């Protein structure tokens with residue numbers, strides 16, 4: 001081959017290291033009078049930097065379990081989890097969590113709760129002075145800076161939890177049904193807030209949800225688990241344009257088609 005032809009051929013871009021690499025992961029829980037309960041049976045999943053991956057699947061299939069394994073809280077019966085190339089054993093500092101139930105400290109105000117995340121991240125006092133009020137504005141909690149969790153609605157508590165997570169500034173966010181306990185309207189509002197922030201400051205997110213529409217509306221990819229022991233039965237790329245209008249997109253034929261495909265993967269009645 002002539003040199004000129006070689007020169008014209010573009011070099012393939014190097015593949016960046018995935019933020020998370022789950023390889024052939026098996027998780028089983030010991031049981032007293034029975035063989036171990038196999039929950040994940042050989043799951044492999046890569047999550048790239050800045051990618052938003054949703055995980056859906058039947059109840060009890062192991063969605064929360066995979067999040068706990070990714071942050072090193074469960075020891076695999078087989079396979080491996082790497083975060084930023086390193087095998088996990090303890091929760092890695094670059095990982096932050098958010099659960100269905102807010103984990104705010106009830107004796108601290110909104111500002112103080114968010115400050116916990118900032119302190120944990122090692123943020124300087126000077127930076128906290130600007131960053132915490134900015135987060136409060138971003139999450140539309142202005143006016144509630146000095147309120148205690150019991151004085152907030154469920155949606156506001158989840159927004160404050162998200163504020164603490166963002167103040168911690170993890171490069172990987174593991175979210176386990178973070179909006180699952182909220183009413184439909186608040187859930188949409190929270191999804192919108194999360195997208196607004198994520199679209200501005202891309203971080204890798206693994207987002208577990210029961211809600212197929214929520215998964216498609218938010219994520220770049222939707223991974224579908226089978227019933228326990230979980231395998232990945234489908235892995236969809238969601239090519240809907242961003243920024244997304246969560247209300248308008250529900251009528252988009254591509255959105256409807258994708259949610260229907262996932263319903264049928266889960267073999268659930270329409």
Ligand SMILES: Nc1ncnc2c1ncn2[C@@H]1O[C@H](COP(=O)(O)OP(=O)(O)OP(=O)(O)O)[C@@H](O)[C@H]1O
Nearest residue numbers: 029037039057058059060061062063064065066210
């Ligand atoms: N620490 C544990 N010890 C024993 N069994 C466990 C433990 N944690 C989870 N399990 C079992 O593992 C299975 C998967 O649980 P997991 O919470 O991961 O499911 P899930 O898909 O998140 O469910 P849901 O959608 O209902 O929240 C369940 O059968 C559960 O009982």
